[in-house]
Amino acid sequence: MKKIATPIFIFYFLISINQCRRTFHIGILNNSKYEITLTLKLKTPVSKSEFLTTILEIPSDADNHHLYSTIYFRVPANDSNRLDSSKLEAISSNEISYNNTLGEIKLKLQPRFAYFFLNSHSSNEHYVHSIENRFSEIRIDSQNTSSILRQNVIRSLFPYNENCECFLWIIK
Structure with a gap:
């Protein structure tokens, strides 16, 4: 019995460590001509200081007059090398309110x-859970339209995009 159990245990152990967790970025592409x-x-509002330190990851002892890069970033949409890490532009703290x-x-x-603006940590690229767990509503306001999207449709807006290995909502 012991001779059978040991190989089975090793097999399950090897399978479980082979399930790597990856980080997938979640974002929105503004493919329109207008600023949006x-x-x-947030489902659960946080204090201003908690927003800065936890969500934007800005140091708690930061100088208010200094602009800090955040974990939020942007990339040019139509650049052929847009996934090159040198093309990533940090969104400064003054562009986010x-x-x-x-x-x-x-x-x-x-x-x-x-x-x-968000990361999803998962072993499955087709499963984005962070967006629906974090936000209860997404509102889009532009020159042409205004839309409010509630929690029951939020997840469907962010399909997996193989080009960037991310979950990306494209607004045209």
Whole structure:
């Protein structure tokens, strides 16, 4: 019995360590001609200081007059080398606003840029869970239209995109 159990245990152990977890970026591509205001409503609002340190990952002892890069970044949409790490542009803290009373993050999305604002850690590239767990509503405001998207449709807006190995909502 022991001779059978040991190889089975080793087999399951090797299978489990082979299940690597990858980080997939989640973002929106503004493929329109107009600036778009993106509002992400947090399910659970946090304080302004918690927003800066936890969500934007800006040091708690940061100088308010200094612009810090955040974990949010953007890339040019139509550049053939857009996935080159040298093309990534950090979104500075002055381009992002947060209303802690409403729990809303606002980003100004420039035309022809893809903005990435969340990561999903998973072993399956077709499963994006972070977006629906973090946000209860997404609002898009532009020169032409205004839309409010609630939690039950949010996940379907971010399909897996093999070109960037990310979950990307494309707005035209």
